[in-house]
Amino acid sequence: METVALRGGSWLFDEVADADVFTPEKLTEEHRLIAKTTEEFINSEVLPHLDRMESKDWEFSRQLIKRAGELGLLGLAAPEQYGGLDLDKKSALVVVEKVSRAASFATTYGGQSNLCVLPITLFGTAEQKSAYLPRLITGEIVGAYALSESGSGSDALAARTRATKQADGSWSLTGEKMWISNGGFADLFIVFAKVDGEQFTAFLVERAFPGVSTGKEEHKMGLHGSSTTPVVLLDARVPAGNVLGEIGRGHKVALNTLNYGRFSLGAMCAGGSKAAVGDAARYAAGRKQFGQPIAIFGAIKHKLGEMTARAYAAECLSYRTAGLIDAALEASAKDGASIAKAFEEFAIEASICKVACTETLDFVLDENVQIHGGNGFVRDYMAERYFRDARVNRIFEGTNEINRLLIPGMLVRRGLKGDLPLVQAARRLQDEILSPGSRSADDGDAPLAPEQRTVTAFKQVALMVVGTALQTYGDTLESQQEVLSCAADILIETYAGESALSRARQSRAAATANAGLHETATRVYVHDAAARVEASAKTALAAMAEGDTLRTLLAALRRVLKPAPVNTVALRRELAEAVTARGGYIL
Ligand SMILES: Cc1cc2nc3c(=O)[nH]c(=O)nc-3n(C[C@H](O)[C@H](O)[C@H](O)COP(=O)(O)OP(=O)(O)OC[C@H]3O[C@@H](n4cnc5c(N)ncnc54)[C@H](O)[C@@H]3O)c2cc1C
DSSP: OOOOOOSTTGGGTSOOOGGGSOOGGGOOHHHHHHHHHHHHHIIIIIGGGHHHHHTTOHHHHHHHHHHHHHTTOSOTTSOGGGTOOOOOHHHHHHHHHHHTTSHHHHHHHHHHIIIIIHHHHHHOOHHHHHHHHHHHHHTSSOEEEEOOBTTBSTTGGGOOOEEEEOTTSOEEEEEEEEEEETTTTOSEEEEEEEETTTEEEEEEEETTSTTEEEOOOOOOSSOTTSOEEEEEEEEEEEOGGGEESOTTOHHHHHHHHHHHHHHHHHHHHHHHHHHHHHHHHHHHHHOEETTEEGGGSHHHHHHHHHHHHHHHHHHHHHHHHHHHHHHHHHHSOSSHHHHHHHHHHTHHHHHHHHHHHHHHHHHHHHHHHHHHGGGGGSTTSHHHHHHHHHGGGGTSSSOHHHHHHHHHHHHHHHHHHTSSOHHHHHHHHHHHHTSTTOOOOOOOSOTTHHHHHHHHHHHHHHHHHHHHHHHHHGGGGGGOHHHHHHHHHHHHHHHHHHHHHHHHHHHHHTTOTTHHHHHHHHHHHHHHHHHHHHHHHHHHHHHHOOHHHHHHHHHHHHHHOOOOOOOHHHHHHHHHHHHHHHTSOOO
């Protein structure tokens, strides 16, 4: 039985035990079977029909949701008594990785399973669950999540949709929700409105209720096969029994849904990143210029190698996060409140997953277009569609700016509450690293030892930046967004680098066939992450200190962060040649 550190954010303070880091190699046969079933479904029933979906044939989208229901994909984690499979989050991860290939359908799927089945499972009464879950899980009805409004996106709690209690106990809702995925054909909406303009509350609103309608489809940059419309509520009549959760506690429903949704979106993007490496590698192997496949050119190898290393880090951190959430779920009671608490515990990691993987996907897809040259810019090739479809991932489920602010924000809040040893660790570190004689320990040249030292240094740099920020700004830290965003970037690189390192070490220990490639990807990632960490730290420190104090801090930064020199050109070539030979992602 593995022991997993069940505190979100604790990895910043502790040495990670490899046994506690979940990796794809630890998937069970059941997980692999679920992944295979999903892949076959996407390959044979969804991808061949993307144009049909993009023509906004919503009846077809409904059929696909129904098929996903028949395959058991809509209620993976939902209770068996309502038709769900009661499976772990690793199962959900392997499904979204495969669904990611069809981004429009992935949005439809996510709207149903993550944004509708999940909040009803967590917060619904027994009657609500019986009324809606079985039909959502079979795909008989389609769900949607209506939080945003034209004036309240990031600031979702500022919604203006109003709920007024009627004499018979029912509710009248009036307002307009905006950009609602599945809006054009959903049967059920989870709508957030303020009771008497004040108490933010979630309601289960059926399309068939009087006063409910949806507006015109948005003309979007991408995801043309996903419906996005306003939801209009004009004195919409909602029965008394359709309040989801408690009146005035709608933020709990909204935020807990997002805590999980961010992890899931991240995992989906990690899956998309791996697939894009394959697209790029196959194209580069087949496309000839100057009499040679472009895959043999160093500039293209550099891209393929970097894409692989980044996709690897994204994959490692999303699997690790699934493992953490599952461990918390295993240790918790099975009621909705306990499950929501487990998601909340790993909200920092979920936000990291969202930011890191959505940005990895955009990077990888941008390079995929570049490797496709002119063909990457025309619609005949998937590279163009993937690129457009991915852009919104950095915007929805909390923009990446908002998630960046949340990452150090949550860490600091937990530190000040005493749930994490942030203050003590930052103080201890300051005593250690600000003394000029100090230097980081050197534990020899064992494989991956330099990368381990570098990741340990990332943790020290993160503590140095967050600790200095706390000291400098105290209660006003929240308003220092640039510094917080730099801190977030350092924390993201730390979690990503450590996740990759742990998996590479585990592959070596298990002597897996491609353990060497795991090490190569890790060395590239960690080495280059050091430069990014250094740049973020310098920017943050220079905003907080000046003169001799700044010079002392920068000297400490140089002492702590000394990545061993690595020939990443050769290492990227090794990765590029492996993905080209395989015609796909190799790890
Ligand atoms: C295709 C699509 C599908 C969607 N599906 C759904 C859905 O199903 N349900 C739903 O409820 N919503 C949905 N949305 C809405 C989406 O969640 C919002 O667009 C998103 O939350 C951002 O809100 P906004 O567009 O109002 O941007 P704004 O909040 O106006 O943000 C604009 C910019 O300002 C930044 N910003 C805002 N506030 C701050 C701050 N405090 N500090 C620093 N920077 C800040 C943002 O990061 C962003 O860069 C969807 C959107 C799209 C495009």
